[in-house]
Amino acid sequence: MSEPGATVTPYEDGPLLIRGDFAILTPDGERIEPGRGTVALCRCGKSASKPFCDGSHKLVGFRAPTRER
Ligand code: FES
Structure with missing residues (x-):
């Protein structure tokens, strides 16, 4: 498998x-x-600098798994 151009x-x-x-x-x-x-990139929706994460997820107690199991 070849390496992708980007990873998320x-x-x-x-x-x-x-x-x-x-x-x-x-x-x-x-x-x-x-x-x-x-x-x-923010996925909690609370960042003041969307689309980038500004660390607000810690303040709001955002919870999300790496992936669903
Ligand atoms: S994931 Fe939303 S501020 Fe970090």
Whole structure:
């Protein structure tokens, strides 16, 4: 199996980490510059800097498994 261009890792009770060669686009196709090679995307909905994680998931007690079992 070949390596993907990017990987997405869901962290337990936290964000989605994206590593590799990726682009983040708005629904209109505008590029959102991540400013770094590895980014954490919010999946709790409470970040003040969406789509990026700002650590708010810890303050609100966000709970989510890495994956459903
Ligand atoms: S997942 Fe970190 S602020 Fe939402």
